[in-house]
Amino acid sequence: xxxxxxxxxxxxxxxxxxxxxxxxxxxxxxxxxxxxxxxxxxxxxxxxxxxxxxxxxxxxxxxxxxxxxxxxxxxxxxxxxxxxxxxxxxxxxxxxxxxxxxxxxxxxxxxxxxxxxxxxxxxxxxxxxxxxxxxxxxxxxxxxxxxxxxxxxxxxxxxxxxxxxxxxxxxxxxxxxxxxxxxxxxxxxxxxxxxxxxxxxxxxxxxxxxxxxxxxxxxxxxxxxxxxxxxxxxxxxxxxxxxxxxxxxxxxxxxxxxxxxxxxxxxxxxxxxxxxx
Numbered sequence: 001x002x003x004x005x006x007x008x009x010x011x012x013x014x015x016x017x018x019x020x021x022x023x024x025x026x027x028x029x030x031x032x033x034x035x036x037x038x039x040x041x042x043x044x045x046x047x048x049x050x051x052x053x054x055x056x057x058x059x060x061x062x063x064x065x066x067x068x069x070x071x072x073x074x075x076x077x078x079x080x081x082x083x084x085x086x087x088x089x090x091x092x093x094x095x096x097x098x099x100x101x102x103x104x105x106x107x108x109x110x111x112x113x114x115x116x117x118x119x120x121x122x123x124x125x126x127x128x129x130x131x132x133x134x135x136x137x138x139x140x141x142x143x144x145x146x147x148x149x150x151x152x153x154x155x156x157x158x159x160x161x162x163x164x165x166x167x168x169x170x171x172x173x174x175x176x177x178x179x180x181x182x183x184x185x186x187x188x189x190x191x192x193x194x195x196x197x198x199x200x201x202x203x204x205x206x207x208x209x210x211x212x213x214x215x216x217x218x219x220x221x222x223x224x225x226x227x228x229x230x231x232x233x234x235x236x237x238x239x240x241x242x243x244x245x246x247x248x249x250x251x252x253x254x255x256x257x258x259x260x261x262x263x264x265x266x267x268x269x270x271x272x273x274x275x276x277x
Contacts, residue, residue, distance in 0.1 A: 007264065010267045010271075011264040011267040012263075014266070014267065015256070020115065020256060020259045021256060023111040023259060024111065024256040025255075026107050027252075031107075031251050032244075032247065033103060034101045034102070035078070035104075036077075037096075037100035037101040038139070039078050040097040041098045042139045044097070045139050045140070063075050066222070066247075067225050067229070069229045069246055070247045073244060073246055099132070102128060102134075105135065106127065106128070108197065108258070109197050111255065111262075112194070112197060112198035112258075112259070113198055113199050115259050115263045115266060118198065119199060121199060134189075138189065187215055190258065194207035194261070194262060194265065206265060209264060209265060210263075211261060214261035217257045218257050229246065
């Protein structure tokens with residue numbers, strides 16, 4: 001079968017041909033703008049289910065998935081916005097927040113469509129509704145994890161069973177398990193983006209190589225970026241905007257990695273077709 005490395009080289013070249021780096025910049029910008037509306041919607045959903053404490057923990061889990069300097073830059077601003085927002089889930093404010101939060105999903109849809117060389121044929125309203133469902137599913141998934149982590153220790157503290165204590169404090173809800181859950185949820189989201197968000201039809205078998213590539217590269221880049229920021233002083237270039245630009249750069253690199261996964265899948269599909277012929 002066709003080797004993976006020549007296909008990866010081809011994917012990197014087509015990433016440049018398709019203006020993938022520019023598209024990634026648009027995705028990163030949209031994601032940054034959507035982050036605060038998403039957190040407001042997350043707070044509204046959490047307020048309906050379990051109160052502001054649940055929302056605070058869910059947002060903390062959100063920032064666990066990014067390098068510490070990025071979390072340090074964004075977390076205080078998100079907390080400030082959350083402290084001033086009093087939206088109920090069924091209010092106009094929460095609906096507007098949900099609508100604005102879909103812009104990042106729509107930008108990613110456009111980037112993936114370019115990478116797969118497909119055109120969107122679904123009605124625009126349907127696309128917006130689908131993006132809203134992605135936002136809602138992401139928020140709900142985060143709250144499920146957060147609910148378990150908050151309620152779990154409380155159950156363990158009130159239970160006399162050693163087994164329950166171990167499962168809740170060290171097994172099901174240990175730190176390593178929570179990070180594993182974040183990784184699993186992220187992987188599932190990537191599958192959903194490639195299969196359902198992008199136009200056209202693709203199976204799990206067709207998209208898993210790009211998803212795996214994106215996950216591995218993202219884990220590697222997150223570690224390298226954290227270490228790089230220890231030695232690099234971006235304040236010389238961005239002055240007072242350093243923290244915001246640090247986060248924006250990381251989001252752009254993340255978007256490049258996701259788009260590269262789609263380019264890799266398309267390059268593999270072309271290689272299989274050439275090999276079959």
